[in-house]
Amino acid sequence: MTPARLDATFAALADPTRRAILARLASGEASVAELAKPFAMSQPAISKHLKVLERAGLISRGRDAQRRPRRLEARPLAEATEWLERYRDHWEDNYQRLDALLEEMKTKQKTHPRRKR
Amino acid sequence: MKSTTKDVGALQVTTPSDREITMTRVFDAPRSMVFDAWTKPELLKRWLGVFGDWKFAVCEVDLKVGGKYRYVWRGADGKEMGMGGVYREIVRPERIVCTERFDEPWYGGGDAIDTTVFIEKDKKTTVTTTVLYASKQVRDSVLKSPMEGGVAKSYDALDEVLASMPAKNK
Numbered sequence: 035m036t037p038a039r040l041d042a043t044f045a046a047l048a049d050p051t052r053r054a055i056l057a058r059l060a061s062g063e064a065s066v067a068e069l070a071k072p073f074a075m076s077q078p079a080i081s082k083h084l085k086v087l088e089r090a091g092l093i094s095r096g097r098d099a100q101r102r103p104r105r106l107e108a109r110p111l112a113e114a115t116e117w118l119e120r121y122r123d124h125w126e127d128n129y130q131r132l133d134a135l136l137e138e139m140k141t142k143q144k145t146h147p148r149r150k151r
Numbered sequence: 152m153k154s155t156t157k158d159v160g161a162l163q164v165t166t167p168s169d170r171e172i173t174m175t176r177v178f179d180a181p182r183s184m185v186f187d188a189w190t191k192p193e194l195l196k197r198w199l200g201v202f203g204d205w206k207f208a209v210c211e212v213d214l215k216v217g218g219k220y221r222y223v224w225r226g227a228d229g230k231e232m233g234m235g236g237v238y239r240e241i242v243r244p245e246r247i248v249c250t251e252r253f254d255e256p257w258y259g260g261g262d263a264i265d266t267t268v269f270i271e272k273d274k275k276t277t278v279t280t281t282v283l284y285a286s287k288q289v290r291d292s293v294l295k296s297p298m299e300g301g302v303a304k305s306y307d308a309l310d311e312v313l314a315s316m317p318a319k320n321k
Contacts, residue, residue, distance in 0.1 A: 124202070126162050129176050131198035132188055136180035139188070 043110050046090035051075070052083050056092060056106060063096050063105035173281045182271040185278060186244030189267065190214050200224050200232075209233070216241060220249065236262065245269055251282065261285025 046052055055069055070080040084104055087093045091110045096103035163175040178185050188194045192210040201207060204227035211221045221235035233254040240248035246269070250262040264283040269276055 125174065127202050128198055128200065129162060129178075131201070132185075133178065135188055135194065135197045136178055136184055139184050139194075140180055143184075 040113075042090040043092065043113070046086050046092055049083065049086075052087055055080075055083060055087065056111075059093060059104060059106040063103040065101040065103050069104065170284045170286065171281055172284075173279060175277065175279045178276045178278060179274075180276060181274055182269040182276040183244045185276040186269055189269075189278075190247070195222075204228075205232075214238065214241060236265070239264075 047056075051073060054073070058064060058069060058072070066077055066080055066084065069084070070077045073080065084093065088095075088104075092107055093104045094107050096105055161177070188198065190212055192212050195212070196207045196210050199207075200222070201224070205224045207222065208225040208231065209221055209223035211219070213219050216238055218238050219235060220238070221233070223231055223233040225231050234252060236250035236252055238247065238249045240246065247265075247267045249265050251265045252262045262285060265280065266283070267278060267280045269278055271277075
């Protein structure tokens, strides 16, 4: 995954309305009108958000020429998750090494007790 | 996803603001011990960033207000990654505030401010580290780096979305 693509994904996800749209699309495709309804937003306002999501590759348009339903594209999201997982794993690895070290320190303290706090 | 037993473990990542990243983790040890592990070079060398072939080449800590710290890691192929900063506040064993700057060019300009708070309860220590970046720009370049900071702003956003998605990638 290129940094530019990752940027586009994260930028698209940074907005709560767009996240809500993605969440809605996760349960099935929907037309612009259907998407606009729960948000109390005009269709042009929703269309603007959809454009950002589309450019980030997070959604695509369905075949129905009348409704032009939008649907979720899972791949970029999965790629972003994978990238973040790696990051979180990196820190979790650090902290698990620290867990082991702290266990060792506690054992040592028990063998040589020192009331120092 | 790795998980640990008890109520220790489970690294939490949140983004309290546009320029901040917060990581929270519980350790099964008293905070004086965790504080030591966080600030003494001989202990830091055992855990911080030493994964795979990466080892500390430089690990210097001058733990006083105005004192500097400097970390350099070296990989088996000789590649290096360095960072450092200055301590601004030290309240042993509860709180450390320091500046942070990575050597790498992707990091861009400006120091970040690191605030680490250690809270002990029932012999367990909750460590909360908040990194405040100089600007959104720096944050964005951090986001691009797989090595540092990337705890992306959108991590929780992503969780939110994924939680509502059909189980596939969980």
